[in-house]
Amino acid sequence: MIGRSDHLPTAPRPGDAVPPASEEVEVRIPARPLVFALALGVVLVIAAGLLGQLGPLLIPGFFHPEFSAGTNLYGEYNVPSAYNALLFLLATLLLWLTGRVARxxxxxxxxxxxxxxxxxxxxxxxxxxxxxxxxxxxxRELLGVGGVLYYAWVIPYGLLVLVVALLLVRFLRHLPPGLRTALLLAGGLYVMGALGLELFEARIEAGAGEAGLDRAAQVSMALLIGAEELLEMSALVLLIAALLGHLRRTAPGLALRLRLSGPDQ
Structure with missing residues (x-):
């Protein structure tokens, strides 16, 4: 016969407060709907950005400065920059998770x-x-460059791309062929947009006189910036899709688990 012990739980008496039990909730986000939603977001952001910049130039009576500023693909602290940063943050999280799984x-x-x-x-x-x-x-002032190098930041960033590419040669050879192809394609698209098209934009900007860009140059610049952002964001969506697929294959049980507990726990 077992006697009563202070270490054994006792049944609550009527009127006693029952502490809330903790509960674990598992959250799984389907990869395909997420990638589709991100891609749709890219299309909407680019379309809104082009409308905001080309509207005043090509559509009579179009004058919405707040909309144009909020959707400006070349602007800061607005919808396109925030969405691009969101894609980068998601890619950062997936790369970090991939590293944890690989370890x-x-x-x-x-x-x-x-x-x-x-x-x-x-x-x-x-x-x-x-x-x-x-x-x-x-x-630009330090090196005295102009023309296609008017946006002189492409010089150090271009060198950074070369260094990173050389450091990743062995890593890329180690990857499965499908993942390697996806990463190379994503990287190529991003560099083509972020550095390649910037050279054409710089040439237009450098050729502007004191009066600034004329209407034709403004239209060309807006189209180039739209293409640049489309390539960059598409590259990030492709990277996210590739990482999600890789994680699904290497860590099929991976999920976000949230522990919900009472206020005193």
Whole structure:
């Protein structure tokens, strides 16, 4: 016969407060709907940005300065910059999770995934606060460049791309072919938009006189910026889709678990 022990739970008496039990909630986000929603967001952001910039130039009577400023694809602290930063943040999180999973699986390139997450976080801050644009004038004056290099920040960032590409050669060879192709395509699209089209935009900007860009140049600039942002955002969506697919294959049980508990727990 077992006697009463202070260590054993006793049944609550009538009127006693019952402490709320903690509950664990598992959250799973389907990959395909998420990628589709992100891609749709890209289309809407680009379309709104082009309308906001081309509307005053091509549509008679179109004058909505607040809309144009809020959707400006080349602006700061507005809808496009926030959405681009959101894509970068999601990519950063997935790269970090991939690194954690790779470490548990004994992958020798686990630190490379984590390093890519750090690089993605830097680019997130750079994109939202337009840090690279603030480097253009000082570097241009220092090096005395112009023309296609009028946006002189492309010089250090181009060197950064080359260094990162060289450091990732062994890492890319280690990856499965499908994932490697997706990462190379995403990287190529992003560099083509962020650096390649910037050279054409810089040439137009450098050729502007004291009166600024004429109407034709403004239209060309708006179209180039729209294409640039489309390439960059599409590259990020492709990267996110590739990482989600990789995580689904390497960590099929991965899920976000939230523990809900009472106020005193």
């Amino acid at each position: 548990r699986r004994g992958d020798p390139f686990a630190r490379t995934w984590t390093g890519l997450a750090g690089l993605s976080l830097f680019l997130t801050l750079d994109e939202y606060f337009a840090l690279h644009d603030k480097l253009g004038a000082p570097i």
